[in-house]
Amino acid sequence: MNAKNALSCAVVTACAVGAIAVAAPARAATAAAAHGPRTTTVYTETNAATGNAILAYRADGSIVGRFATGGLGNGGGLGSQGAVTVADHGRTLYAVNAGSDTVSRFSIDRHGSLHLQSTAPTGAGPVSVASHGDRVYVLGQSTVTALRRLGNRLIPLGRQPLSAGAAGAAQVAVVPGGSALLVTEKGSSTLDVLPLDSAGAPGPASSVPSAGQTPFGFAFGRGGTAVVSNVGAGAGASSASAYRFSAHGTLRKTAATVPDGQTAACWVAVGADGRTAYVENAGSGTVSTYAVGADGSLRLLDASATTPGGHVGDATVSGDALWILDNRDGRIDAVPLAADGTPGAPTVTVAGLPASSAGMAAVTR
Secondary structure, three states: OHHHHHHHHHHHHOOOOOOOOOOOOOOHHHHHHHHHHOEEEEEEOOOOOOOOOEEEEEOOOEEEEEOOOOOOOOOOOOOOOEEEEEEEHEEEEEEEOOOOOOOEEEEEOOOOOEEEEEEEEEEOOEEEEEEEOOOEEEEEEEEEEEEEEEEEEEEEEEEEOOOOOOEEEEEEOOOOOOEEEEEEEEOOOOEEEEOOOOOOOOOOOOEOOOOOEEEEEEEEEEHEEEEEEEOOOOOOOOOEEEEEEOOOEEEEEEEEEEEOOOOOOEEEEEEEOOEEEEEEEEEEEEEEEEEEEEOOOOOEEHHHHOOOOOOOOOOEEEEEEEEEEEOOOOOEEEEEEEOOOOEEEEEEEOOOOOOEEEEEEEEOO
């Protein structure tokens, strides 16, 4: 990764991590009448060194509130995907506190407001958090910390170091089925796999060479395929790769580097049906689309399917839109999606976010 791309992903990654959702397509008229219109609440963290907080917005840009995490941010970029995540069918939110080495757990009420339940210690410099049932996994600079939710508390389950030589941890997620954790390592261009035992505690990490240089973010598509972005080594050198897990927990490559001709591919989101992957190219200000095959293959559909500009960052798909965080320009972009997953023109729905903002998540009710 050259200095230009390193800076691009490091700075943009303050726009780092996100997952947002949008209202699902309208139900039948009778359901709408019975339950009323669905609304989306979007969450990002300030990552402020003086006191981290979650900012909550409606999808129309109106603010719901600011909620202190009880921890500290690092005041800059996290260089990761997944700093904030929603769990329990929209009832719980987790957020990392990179400046105080903790993770925070909130409950989410029916209005989208947050209520801090607890904080728990993690490894040094947490950048990404994932959950599976009542288990929580936090990725730090060199470790993964496992916790169990018990009432309002988070109880330690164990901590494992990343593989020898691993560097630049970017994201952790639980693989489909819950048998292992997957971690991307930007600095060493490797992927780590940590098996999970019956209690959800991680075992020792094993390392797999990345198909592309500087693997960053990933999301799971059809058939459990992990679509991973590769920053690459210079302008126009970005790509995506794909992997699947065997029944025995080993990771195998199903698609080598599929170039998109863009710069600094850092974040990945996948459509609801798992068939379309959206790769956010921070250096180009574009989003590339890939088709995810039933066999785990990848095919580039459009190298610049939509062009929000700026430093496009972490994103997610829900319902009929793709939402993207750009913390350099302090905004959240909404991109409508056609029925076949083709993205339309982006619009700015939130502006004025702090430059240190990181992570995104959302709940639609």
